Amino acid sequence: MTSPTLDSQIRGRLAEAGVRYTNGRQQVVAALVAADGPRSAAELHEQIAGAVPLSSLYRSLAVMADADVLAPHHGTKGVTRYELAEWLAGHHHHLVCVDCGTVDDIELPSRLEATLHDLVDAVADSGDFAAAGHALEVVGRCKACA
């Protein structure tokens, strides 16, 4: 379930964007909170047992992404999956399976995250670029597909 804090943060941001936090949208958010990675409209539709029609699910995902409550993840096979935006979900990375397309969230221990930070700064430096953030995606095969 979504925590009251998370729920009011989302409600507030949607209100600013003039978007209603309908019962259907609350169900979508709850399903994404329970998921361990980004989910597509089809996957969510299955997860919430068709409680929200697929057409309004697509629209809800797009509207909530526009309001910066959700972040889209563009998969290897042209499938767009959504997750809570980083300001809500926290900083993390993705493991992407090239076979089934599953995307899993992974949060690094702070020591590894710091090492990654240094590496990103070095990469940015070599391109005369000032890094303001990073997104790391590891591509490979999940346990089920390996």
Ligand SMILES: [Zn+2]
């Ligand atoms: Zn897989």
Ligand SMILES: [Zn+2]
């Ligand atoms: Zn994620």
